[in-house]
Amino acid sequence: MRKTIIALAALAASGAAQAQTKWDMPTPYSEGEFHTRNIKAFAEDVKKNTNGALDITVHSNGSLIKHPDILRAVSTGQVNVAEFLLGQFGNEDPVFAADNVPFVAPGYDNAFKFYQAQKPVLEKKLEGRGMKLLYAVAWPGQGIYTKDPVKTPADFKGLKMRTYSPLTSRLAELLGSAPVQAQVPDIPQMFATGAMQTMVTSSATGTASKAWEFVKNYYKTNAWNPKNVVVVNQRAFSRLPKDQQAGVLKAAAAAEPRGWEMSKQREKDADELLAKNGVSVSEPSPELKSALAKIGEQMAAEWEKSAGADGQTILKAYKGK
Numbered sequence: 096m097r098k099t100i101i102a103l104a105a106l107a108a109s110g111a112a113q114a115q116t117k118w119d120m121p122t123p124y125s126e127g128e129f130h131t132r133n134i135k136a137f138a139e140d141v142k143k144n145t146n147g148a149l150d151i152t153v154h155s156n157g158s159l160i161k162h163p164d165i166l167r168a169v170s171t172g173q174v175n176v177a178e179f180l181l182g183q184f185g186n187e188d189p190v191f192a193a194d195n196v197p198f199v200a201p202g203y204d205n206a207f208k209f210y211q212a213q214k215p216v217l218e219k220k221l222e223g224r225g226m227k228l229l230y231a232v233a234w235p236g237q238g239i240y241t242k243d244p245v246k247t248p249a250d251f252k253g254l255k256m257r258t259y260s261p262l263t264s265r266l267a268e269l270l271g272s273a274p275v276q277a278q279v280p281d282i283p284q285m286f287a288t289g290a291m292q293t294m295v296t297s298s299a300t301g302t303a304s305k306a307w308e309f310v311k312n313y314y315k316t317n318a319w320n321p322k323n324v325v326v327v328n329q330r331a332f333s334r335l336p337k338d339q340q341a342g343v344l345k346a347a348a349a350a351e352p353r354g355w356e357m358s359k360q361r362e363k364d365a366d367e368l369l370a371k372n373g374v375s376v377s378e379p380s381p382e383l384k385s386a387l388a389k390i391g392e393q394m395a396a397e398w399e400k401s402a403g404a405d406g407q408t409i410l411k412a413y414k415g416k
Contacts, residue, residue, distance in 0.1 A: 116335070118151045122178040123162035123278065126155050128303055129357040130232060130323050134178055137325065137350040144342030149335065151176060162278055170224045175331035181217075181231070182260035182321045189402035190220050193409055194233075195262035196398045197318035198391030200413065203359060206233050206320035212412035216405050217324075226326040229347035232354030235297040235362030236317035239379070240310045242292050248386040257282060257294035260321070262394065266295060269390045279304060286310070298365035298376075299358075307372035314379045315366070316387060320358075325350070 120138065124131045131153065138151035154160075160168050165179040166187070185192025193213050194200070200209035210231060218228050245251060248270055256272040258264040264274035272293065277285050279300055285291045286309035293310075301313060325347065332340060370376045379387065399406040 114148060116149045116339075118149065118175040118331070119154060119159060120151050120176045120178070121154045121157070121159040121165055121168070121174060123157045123165070123180070124155060124178075125279075125303060128155075129299070129361045130178065130234075130354070131155050133232060133350055133354040133357055134325060136353065137346050140346035140349060141343055144345050145339045149339050149342065156280065157278065166224075169226055169326055169328050172225075172328050172330060174328075176229075176325070176327045178323050178325045180259065180321060181324050182262060185261040188220055189398060190216055190405050190409070192260060192262050192398065193217075193402070193406070194322050195260050195319060196391070196395050197237075197262075197266060197316075198388055199395050199410075200319065201317055202236065203233065203320060203355070206322075207355065209409075209413050210322065213409050215412075216409055220405075221324075221326060222329065225329050227329050227332055229325045229327055229343070230351035230354070231322045231324045232351060233320035233322050233358050235299045235320070235358055235365065236315070237295055237297055237319055237321065238316050239314045240294045240296070240301060240306055241312045241314070242286075242310050244312055244375075245293075245314070245383065246380045247382050251293065254292045255290060257285065257291045257296070259296065262398070263295050265394060265397070266390065269393065282306075283309060297362070298369055299361045301374075302365045302368045305372075307369065307374050310374065312375045312377075313369055314377060314383070316379055316384075318387065318391065 120134065122131055122134060135153050138153055141149055141151055160174065162179060162183060165177050166184050168174045169177045181191050182195040185195060190213070194206065194209060200206050221228050252271040254272045255275050256267040257277045258267050258274045259276070264276070267274035275285065275291050277291065282294065282304040298313065306313070327343070332343070335343070366376055378384070399410060
């Protein structure tokens with residue numbers, strides 16, 4: 096009898112161990128970046144909400160899958176959950192690039208309203224690729240870094256500009272610069288070798304890459320707040336028991352507002368850190384600001400045309416709020 100009880104206990108323990116589901120979660124960003132810290136908290140919440148039944152391991156800094164390959168990896172089920180920059184994949188669908196259109200929704204409040212307008216269309220687009228949107232978090236407002244001071248659009252002529260999405264590449268072209276695609280870990284080396292002289296990105300990415308070592312100027316154009324999205328493979332999600340699905344959604348519901356607040360703090364801290372390390376943090380000149388606004392109008396019209404009915408739906412919903 097005692098042996099039977101021991102055997103049954105061992106079998107039960109084995110079943111419990113087998114019942115644990117383990118997922119790997121790639122992100123392109125470093126351990127210290129606020130997006131990574133937020134998804135680690137998300138993973139911890141998932142584990143807590145599911146009583147350890149679902150265990151997510153975060154792989155930072157592109158160590159598991161490189162950024163350009165992450166969307167496809169989740170879509171095909173190579174990984175079950177991941178984080179990526181939505182605008183990175185604007186060439187695959189204009190809806191993914193919506194938050195990269197400059198000056199349409201400047202600042203956090205407008206960026207969040209725009210996200211609410213974009214969200215229903217975005218969810219359908221991701222569902223069509225076998226993914227479920229869990230949450231999205233904006234980066235700090237985007238600005239322009241340069242080695243030498245710039246006052247007019249002419250100062251950008253011929254410069255090699257680091258970009259990270261189709262629309263940021265278009266911005267570079269309209270400024271007369273040559274767009275250069277580069278992932279965050281490669282930025283310092285690209286500047287050091289002369290492969291870039293300027294870049295469009297946030298103060299957060301600037302401090303993460305120690306921008307003061309290769310540029311001296313940061314212009315707070317605050318033109319747009321691109322978003323990272325956290326998505327899950329729909330099949331993998333549907334295979335989870337209902338209580339575990341609820342645990343994941345609960346963790347996501349907490350991660351989104353937490354991430355937006357972390358982003359706001361990250362912008363404040365990053366601006367201060369840039370200045371502390373000798374980078375001139377300033378508003379663009381009136382002439383440059385005016386030129387950027389005109390470029391923004393042109394890009395918005397181009398994007399709306401490329402996005403068709405989806406673009407009209409998003410902009411109508413945003414303007415109606």
